[in-house]
Amino acid sequence: MTVSDAAPAVEVHGLSKTFGQVAALRDVSLTVGRGEIVVLLGLSGSGKTTLLRHINGLETPSAGRLTVLGEDLAGLRGRDLRRLRGRIGMVFQQFHLVGRLTVLENVLTGALAGLRGPRLGIASYPRELRRKALTHLDRVGLLDKSYQRADTLSGGQQQRVAIARALMQDPEILLADEPVASLDPESSDQVMALLREIAAERGLTVICSLHQVELALAWGERVVGMRSGGVVLDTPAADLTREAAMRIYGRMTASLAEAQ
Ligand SMILES: Nc1ncnc2c1ncn2[C@@H]1O[C@H](COP(=O)(O)OP(=O)(O)OP(=O)(O)O)[C@@H](O)[C@H]1O
Incomplete structure (x- = not known):
């Protein structure tokens, strides 16, 4: 086993990203271990997609560092970056x-x-x-x-x-960006169940963005709440209360957020 095999799947340190005047990510720090299933939970515009795109090396940070599968993304270009991306699968809302x-x-x-x-x-x-x-x-x-x-x-x-x-x-990490946002509840459950089973079978790390509290509670192992580009909560799904989920959604009620 090499050092990079033993490294966490993803380490994010002080990551910020601005697009013009918009701060999409603000000082995000996060470590995801190998084989973890993490749900990024937050409203539309909270920065989930931008964070996933950084993990896949598709965006360059405005500040901060990312290490993915033991490799510092800042040092990777061309073939080396493509090789790392080959170890990361992606699933999107629109298939x-x-x-x-x-x-x-x-x-x-x-x-x-x-x-x-x-x-x-x-x-x-x-x-x-x-x-x-x-x-x-x-x-x-x-x-x-x-x-x-x-x-x-x-x-x-x-x-x-x-x-x-x-x-x-044969990815080692699967990034799923709102994979069930276009699906009915039954299909959503089927897809989330499949992701969880496959992750367990293969020791695959899954980072999945969602905006629905109920799905995050049902299918996540760990929930990272995002709001206005920042991480406002990081907890095992089993410990996530509706009150804590409110912190993610601010003044909105969790049920209003569900309807979004
Ligand atoms: N390429 C870009 N250019 C300008 N602004 C961007 C760009 N990408 C994202 N943003 C802005 O950054 C913020 C975070 O967007 P992001 O897509 O990461 O959020 P999200 O939580 O994934 O929401 P959604 O689920 O709607 O995609 C938003 O204000 C968005 O408009």
């Missing part, structure tokens, strides 16, 4: 599938970063990767949809395809 392609081909695109040259069609991917993609589709319960166009699936199914796609890169 970002290619609707006219089959489900299987969408999953296969998750392996593109590790391949040379463009690919066109399922047959252009190595057999080993096709097998791996089918295994992941089986894991997310969609093996029978493998050859269906992605845009014929329900939202919940599409998000499960996106999770299977993220698994193709």
